[in-house]
Amino acid sequence: MDIVRVTSSIALGRGKLKIKYLMPGELDALTTAFQDWFDASRNAGKQRSMHGRYCIVYLMLRFTGARQGEVVRLDDAKDIDFRAGEIRIVTLTKQGE
Numbered sequence: 001m002d003i004v005r006v007t008s009s010i011a012l013g014r015g016k017l018k019i020k021y022l023m024p025g026e027l028d029a030l031t032t033a034f035q036d037w038f039d040a041s042r043n044a045g046k047q048r049s050m051h052g053r054y055c056i057v058y059l060m061l062r063f064t065g066a067r068q069g070e071v072v073r074l075d076d077a078k079d080i081d082f083r084a085g086e087i088r089i090v091t092l093t094k095q096g097e
Helices: 024-040 046-064 068-072
Strands: 008-012 017-021
Touching: 024 046, 046 068
Parallel strands: none
Antiparallel strands: 008 017
């Protein structure tokens, strides 16, 4: 997988904290790198399955705005409806709700 260099940042507060983020072209390059990495994995077996899961996690994070914990807690048997093309993401709720 090629390395994508982060070139942009946002200063928060009094300039003490900078959040680095990717520009649209850099995000596209990262997505392409993930796809190439997945395509280069062997046609069958555990490696391709593992690479596929990493790619899906990345794509979910990129395109849904879900948090990392929400994505990794997904249960593909319960939370993904392949026929309807829907994914149920369980978010944090207030206690008692």
